[in-house]
Each structure stands twice: as structure tokens, then as C-alpha cells.
Amino acid sequence: MNVLDTSLLPTAADIETAAKRLFGVAVRTPLINAPVLDELLGARVFLKAETLQRTGSFKFRGAYNKISSIPLERRRAGVVAYSSGNHAQGVAAAARLLGLHATIVMPADAPRLKRERTAALGAEIVLYDRDTQDRAAIAKKIVAERGATLVPPYDDPLIIAGQGTIGREIVEDLGQFLLEPEIVVVGASGGGLAAGISLGVKARVPAAKFYTVEPEGFDDTLRSFKSGRRETNARTSGTICDALMTSTPGELTFPINRELIGAGMTATDTEVAAAVRYAFHELKLVVEPGGAIGLAALLAGKLDVKGRVVVAILSGGNVDADLFAKLIT
């Protein structure tokens, strides 16, 4: 096992700082309650709609927190990031707001929408082949050549703290109903969202129980929870959850998620598609497959939530119109 420098792990105080940086910049997304879902599950269900965040996913939070922390003298060299799509847009949007050049390394098979939107936000795009090339190596090369700052997708304390502001908002917004989160389901890929939210929620509600949800065949986090060390997925493509295909939990995110979460499950593409369809028909929300995986686990009855206060994160809504049309009809 690696020896981890625990001083790198973000704290609840880092989330408070991130919340101050994001105030008035990130959207304070609504925590949506749908009576029809409450009745179906026999629980009080709240959906944190990060689909309504800038760029259509939670990724803007971490990216803005990270980029706004870059010292002024290093900003001219810009930032570089690798991403299948949502992190790309988050970084591009945050960089543009802060006046930095952004270079994004994207897989050639990323959804067209995500690529187009990243370019529309003014970023320079470098494509790579997901099956034969190493995106981290490509990004590292650009960093070395240009002196740019790398904005990692999840394994960075500022990124994790940025996503953690979601957890803070969940607790605050539930407080208005005199409720506390009892069960939180969150999709996991690199684990930055799960780590941030669990830190943010548990700083205020230590008893909240978390579960990660991953696509079947991409359950590196679940297997890592069981074995106690970072496991790797055999596959690098082949799920409709294009946002959830990272091959292994992060070096920083895993120790957090192991300690604060430690339990997870998987959902099949069929279950995820049903959740996307449900969100369209019953909730009137556009959710991308990877963003609907927590809801999918609830709808598929994978957890006993009867009578509990349950939160699912709708982490993103960037889905190609063609795929969405296919999923809902």
C-alpha cells in the first residue's frame, strides 16, 4: 500500500472555504422533493439537482474551487485537465470566468454534446484513444511544456472540497424542513463527489449513512471497499454511464470513502435507463445516465429506505439528444 500524506486530505474547514469561493458563482441547486417518488418508495426522498449546476453537472464546483486557488503568477500559463466530459466543461467554464486558458484532454469517444459544449466554453481540446493512450500522461506532458496547472478530475483536496459544498447545502436545505439526511446514495467513479459530499454531510450529521452506486462491471469502488485496497476495473468502456468509467478509486478519495462510506452497490444499464425514463416522465428532469445511477438504485429497490429521509444526487444532465430520445421512447 502507498503511504499517504494525510495532511493532503481535505477537511470540513476546506469545504467552508470552498463555499465562500463559490458563493454567487456556482448555482445553489435546489433540493427537489417529488411527492410521487415519496409515495413510490415510502420514504422522504430529496434529489440534489446538480443537473441544474453551471455546465450541467457538479464538476463546476471543484473546478472553480481549484482554479480560483491558483496563485496569480501561475494563472497566465493556464490550466490543463483530462475528462470524459463533465469535468471538461466544469474546468472550461471556471477557467473562462477567471480568465485562464484551458486545455482539455478528452477521449475521442466522449459524447458529442460534451465535446461541443467544452469547445463552446472556449477550451482547447486534445483528443486521445481511451483504449490505447494514457490521458494522464498526455496531460502531464502539456503541463511540463507550458507550465500550466493540472486540474485533476477528483484526486485533489481542492476538487474534493468543492464537491463537498453539495453536502453542506443538503444539510442546510433539509434543516429548513427540520430534517436531517439519514441515507445518501451517490454515484462513484473516481470518488471525488462521494468523498466531498460525505465529508460535507458528516461534518454536520455524523450518523448519515452513505452508499456508492457504480455501473455493473465498473465496481472498482465496491470491490475496493471489500478488499481494503484500490481495485481496478477490467473494462474501460461499455456502459451507458459514460461519466462513471474511471478505472480505479483515487489515492485521496479512497481513504475518505473507505472511512466515511464503506458500502456500495451496482446498477445495470437497464436499471439506469429506467431511472432516466422515470426522471423524464415523473420528475420532468433531464438526467444523464451516470447522473441517474443513485436514483436507479432507489427505484430498483436495492436499499431498504422505508420511512427514512433519503437523498440521491442527480450529478449531471449532459446527455446527447439522440440517446435521450432513445431512452425515453
Added chain:
Amino acid sequence: MNVLDTSLLPTAADIETAAKRLFGVAVRTPLINAPVLDELLGARVFLKAETLQRTGSFKFRGAYNKISSIPLERRRAGVVAYSSGNHAQGVAAAARLLGLHATIVMPADAPRLKRERTAALGAEIVLYDRDTQDRAAIAKKIVAERGATLVPPYDDPLIIAGQGTIGREIVEDLGQFLLEPEIVVVGASGGGLAAGISLGVKARVPAAKFYTVEPEGFDDTLRSFKSGRRETNARTSGTICDALMTSTPGELTFPINRELIGAGMTATDTEVAAAVRYAFHELKLVVEPGGAIGLAALLAGKLDVKGRVVVAILSGGNVDADLFAKLIT
């Protein structure tokens, strides 16, 4: 002109009463701000997402306010309503929550989704032909036969007051940003939503300027504003805005809208389709054509909103999957 009994007109106090009745029953829908839309229009734009209301449209508010006001001794005979779809679902859901039988008179060409959802809410459905039969007469007959209470779609003080709670929430929620609504755009059909919201907003912010938006060819409200009396549409079908085809402004709603609004515009089906598409791609919201008509007017640049605080009502999201798929691809 008819002599109107002005004691029938709802007041700001009726909206306060409605808000108390709806508290904890209706969803307090979010007032959504999307930075991407702000940038596009050069304004601060807020979207009141009644798409996220129970049954997917604002209609639940008025229906629940009306039905919960029926004296106990009259409840056993149930309620009857006529509607192209959203009012049908609102009445069916409110009646079910309150334990009343609901009979809904629906046009045979209403969107399949709206018919199915109304039936799923336990209502009895009676179909009629929009071009040859009079829905009000059919409903009146059922009322006479069964002693049921009619729940009109808009021309009723309790219905108007129920929709007015939306205006109250808009002012309250903008207040948290230290803002007040300057311009409000709202779709008009029978005019109940427009009347309710303008009453609710102007009770607190008298200077707010309202505009109705209607489908091209169905501009009875706009022409009525100009002539000073209730005009009628020549057509009874033929717009994708199936929720906005009422042929003439209401007897109660028109005097309110003439006094508090008095200005309006139209949008073409093409402009409405563009708004539905924009809501999908940029806002990640499912909005039905009729529910997107206010947004359509803004996106088409029909109003000078530069630098202003603008509110558009997304009044409903009940759109058939096939039509939605066609509109977004």
C-alpha cells in the same frame, strides 16, 4: 358587456389563505436561475419551475385550493372538471388526496400522456370531440345528475387564488437575493395563471410589469386587451401548445388581467419548439410546449429585458415522449 359581480374577484387575502391550505401539500417549486440564460439575455432571469409541481403543472394549486374548500356534506358527490390535460391531472390528484371521486371531461385528442396520467390518478374519464361538442355543457350535465361540484379550469376565485400562490413564492424567493421582479412573462389560455400570479406579485410589488404570451392564432387575450372586451379565437385546434387553446379569456380572469397586465404578445410554434429544445439542452428541464411559451418569448427577443430582473413561468412539463424526442433531435 356583462355586469360582473366584483365581490367574486379574488383578493390578496384569498391568496394568503390558499398558501396556508397548500402548505406541505403542494411542492414549493424552485425559482431557478441559470447563468447561461442570464448571459444570453443580459438580464437576471428566474424560471418558476411549476414543471416540478405535483402532477407536472401549476394546475394542482388551484384545484387543491378549490376542492379543499368544498363543504364536507357536499364532498361525497365528488367533483367534475373539463380539461385538455393539466387541469385534469391537478383535479384528479387533489381529489384523490382529499378522498373525493373525480370525473374528468377530456377532449378525445388530448395528449395520450395526459389522459393516461389522469386515469392513473383514479379519475373517471369522459371523452368528447373538441370540434363538435361543448365540454362545459357535458360537465354541467354531470353536475346536475350527480350533485357533484364543478371545478372550473380558471374562472373561479378559489382557482385563481390557488395559482396566485406562485406569485407569492416568486416575491419571497427573489427577496432572498434582495431582488424584486421587474418583468414577468406568463402564458395565457383561460387566464387563471396570469390573473393569479399578477395578483400575487402585485400585492407585494405593484411596479412589476406583466406580459401574457399566447400561441400565434390563439391570441384572444391579446386582442381582448386591445379591444377592451373578451374576444374569441377562430381556431379550436392547431398549435403544439395543447395547454393554451381555450377560445376566450375568462369572465373573472379578464377584468383582473386587463387591469393588472394589459399587455401581451404571441409566439409561433417554431419559437416554442426552440424554447423546449433550449430547456432540454441548456437548462436540463423537461417543459411542455405550452409551458415554455414565456421562455420562448424571451429567447425570441420579443421584449427588451436588458439589465432587468425577469421571471418566466415554466407552467408545465407534461409532454408525450414521442413529441419531446422529435422536438429535441
